Amino acid sequence: MLEINHISKTFNPGTVNEKTALSGLTLRLDEGEFVTIVGSNGAGKSTLFNAIAGDFYVDEGSITLAGEDLTYLPAYRRSRRMGRLFQDPMRGTAPHMTIEENLALAYLRTAKQQRAFFSRVSRRDKEFFREQLSRLDMGLEDRMHQPVGLLSGGQRQALTLLMATMVPPRLLLLDEHTAALDPGTADKVLRLTREIVSESGITCLMITHNMKNALELGSRTLMMDGGRIVLDIGGTERQGLTVDDLLARFRAGAGKDLDNDRILLS
Amino acid sequence: MLYIVQTALELGFQYALVAMALFLSYRVLDIADLTTDGCFVLGAAVSVTLAAAGHPILAVPAAMAAGACAGFVTAFLQTKLGVPSILAGIVTNTGLYTVNLMAMGWKSNQALLKQETIFTLFRNTGVGGSWNAILLSGAVTLLAGGLLVLFLGTRLGLSIRATGDNRDMVRASSINPTFTVTVGLCVANALTGLSGAVVGQAQKSADINSGTGIVVIGLACLIIGETIVGRSSMLRGAVAVIVGSILYRLVYALVLYTKVVPVDCLKLVTAVVVALAIAAPTLKSWAAFQARKRKALAARKEVE
Numbered sequence: 001m002l003e004i005n006h007i008s009k010t011f012n013p014g015t016v017n018e019k020t021a022l023s024g025l026t027l028r029l030d031e032g033e034f035v036t037i038v039g040s041n042g043a044g045k046s047t048l049f050n051a052i053a054g055d056f057y058v059d060e061g062s063i064t065l066a067g068e069d070l071t072y073l074p075a076y077r078r079s080r081r082m083g084r085l086f087q088d089p090m091r092g093t094a095p096h097m098t099i100e101e102n103l104a105l106a107y108l109r110t111a112k113q114q115r116a117f118f119s120r121v122s123r124r125d126k127e128f129f130r131e132q133l134s135r136l137d138m139g140l141e142d143r144m145h146q147p148v149g150l151l152s153g154g155q156r157q158a159l160t161l162l163m164a165t166m167v168p169p170r171l172l173l174l175d176e177h178t179a180a181l182d183p184g185t186a187d188k189v190l191r192l193t194r195e196i197v198s199e200s201g202i203t204c205l206m207i208t209h210n211m212k213n214a215l216e217l218g219s220r221t222l223m224m225d226g227g228r229i230v231l232d233i234g235g236t237e238r239q240g241l242t243v244d245d246l247l248a249r250f251r252a253g254a255g256k257d258l259d260n261d262r263i264l265l266s
Numbered sequence: 267m268l269y270i271v272q273t274a275l276e277l278g279f280q281y282a283l284v285a286m287a288l289f290l291s292y293r294v295l296d297i298a299d300l301t302t303d304g305c306f307v308l309g310a311a312v313s314v315t316l317a318a319a320g321h322p323i324l325a326v327p328a329a330m331a332a333g334a335c336a337g338f339v340t341a342f343l344q345t346k347l348g349v350p351s352i353l354a355g356i357v358t359n360t361g362l363y364t365v366n367l368m369a370m371g372w373k374s375n376q377a378l379l380k381q382e383t384i385f386t387l388f389r390n391t392g393v394g395g396s397w398n399a400i401l402l403s404g405a406v407t408l409l410a411g412g413l414l415v416l417f418l419g420t421r422l423g424l425s426i427r428a429t430g431d432n433r434d435m436v437r438a439s440s441i442n443p444t445f446t447v448t449v450g451l452c453v454a455n456a457l458t459g460l461s462g463a464v465v466g467q468a469q470k471s472a473d474i475n476s477g478t479g480i481v482v483i484g485l486a487c488l489i490i491g492e493t494i495v496g497r498s499s500m501l502r503g504a505v506a507v508i509v510g511s512i513l514y515r516l517v518y519a520l521v522l523y524t525k526v527v528p529v530d531c532l533k534l535v536t537a538v539v540v541a542l543a544i545a546a547p548t549l550k551s552w553a554a555f556q557a558r559k560r561k562a563l564a565a566r567k568e569v570e
Binding site (some may be wrong): 053074075076077079080083084090091092093094095096097101102104105106108117118119120121163164262 | 384417419420421422424425427428431434435436437439440441442444542
């Protein structure tokens, strides 16, 4: 499904600020896999997502999604096949546009709509949006004509999740998407994520600093350090693994303790 | 008095198209597009020159197309070549000076004597009586406004609005922001060109300097209109620029008539009004902070 072959990226090469963010990283995901990623500060987790989404082009290596070479495609072309959520709930929605207009934009991703520049939001689309919103169970279906800027962070993040998955993407990238939410809301958004992802069988990569979530969710856990994947645990090996086991395995793999000031060990 | 109102309505409708263009570029796309001044003259030059050649109706779409081309250049500079957006407009604007001279046959002005214009053609139909110029200007502006509001409700229009609102999100929705910025600036400058075309034919002349300060006046109209009508929706925004423009021209005409402010000072007064209006939120929060500080310090002194 997703094949990442030996990608490397160095920022500010040749200057004092030179930083190797990714070094020869290789990763292979099967269709429908839900993979969690943990790692120390500056391990390159978000950089990996930026590379996949096309915020920059990698220096070396290649990225393929469902048989299509993405390596040199610009970000907006890649997003046709990809959904992405950031930690900051403000980044995924347009605040001065209504909920309905935001959903209409996200709906553009379907191949059918791609060239219909002058088409307007039809009644059938509206009905579909309302139906989709009601599953969030936040009462947003009755606020379709309000600007998104009036919603809370949790509501905006739930809406962004819906926008990213309404047309099931080939790949969903979740970059600590519940980290900025209060615990109750975070749980709700996480539950929604799990539901939606398993329902549509979406291939998903999720960065988290919550070690418990990392082991509970999905079917496979990666640990990153220094721009590489130092640990890749899946299948039966992962069952019954505790957070302490994971930390011990990290120490063995990376040769040092996991160093992340935001990590939650509970 | 009636004459003042008629003049204000006519000019208000004609120049409202510039404010409408700024509504699209400055408000919707969040880009300060300084192509406006030169683009307005370009519209007038193309329109008057073509009318002089005997094609007053063809002159209008031609002026719009010329404006769109100017907008394309500005958009190309900022999206593809990384020129900062304000500078891109200034660069295009400077280049347009020569283009405008060229469009008028290397003269600094072009006048229409006995040739037909869209206004004389419309007057000859007899519709509207002495209000015919206002009727035609109003019809053009309302039509353009209506089409703009409809356009902003289409998927392409929504994409353009989102580009000004949250560019990250636009990219993540598989929309190419380069494309939306380009389309937006082309449409905005087509509107500016249309304004120039209508004004040029109404005044039967185009002058190389007629665009100076148009962008500031347009902003003034935009802000006046939004203060009165509000800006909660695209329809309100489009109505606001028309109302703002007519009010501005009314005040302008009254000032000219009563001579409260010397005519030579009008641009300075406009600039000050625009600067103050745009600075208003900052000034308001500064004043609120000072008031709060004074109150807190006074309360502290009382305790002592």
